[in-house]
Amino acid sequence: MSNVRDITERLRRLSPDTIGHGSGGPPYNGDMEARVAKLESTAAEIRDRLTKIEVRLDTTATKEDLHREMSAQTWRLVTFVSSLGAALVAATFFIARSVH
Structure with a gap:
């Protein structure tokens, strides 16, 4: 009881001119030109969207930028x-020396 079928007989019935060229069914049924045209128009739309995303990414801060800015801000706070x-301390010392 095997689910494997012998396809040699079916392969013998196929003519050599239909092997590799399709049998009139999808994708070889004449719809190919319309499908390719739709893909080309979609590719143009995708290219436009990717361009917008790339422009937005150029102005977006990276993880490294955020780390650098947080570090700089921390050191400014420590210095202040x-x-x-x-x-x-200096004011307290001055007041303590001035008051007898």
């Missing part, structure tokens, strides 16, 4: 807080 702390 350190400077503020030093100024507060």
Whole structure:
């Protein structure tokens, strides 16, 4: 009980001119020109969409850009807080020396 069928007899019945050229059924039934034309028009639309996506990607920040900006912002914050702390310490020292 095998599901494998012997197709040698069927292959012998095929004429050599139909092998590789189709038998009139899809995709060889004359619809090919219309299908190719539709694919070509769709390809133009896809090309336009890809161009729009590429333009948008050129202006979009990458992961590396975001990392670089976050790092720069962090160091600015550290510098500001350190400077503020030093100024507060200096002010406290000045006030403590001035008041007897």
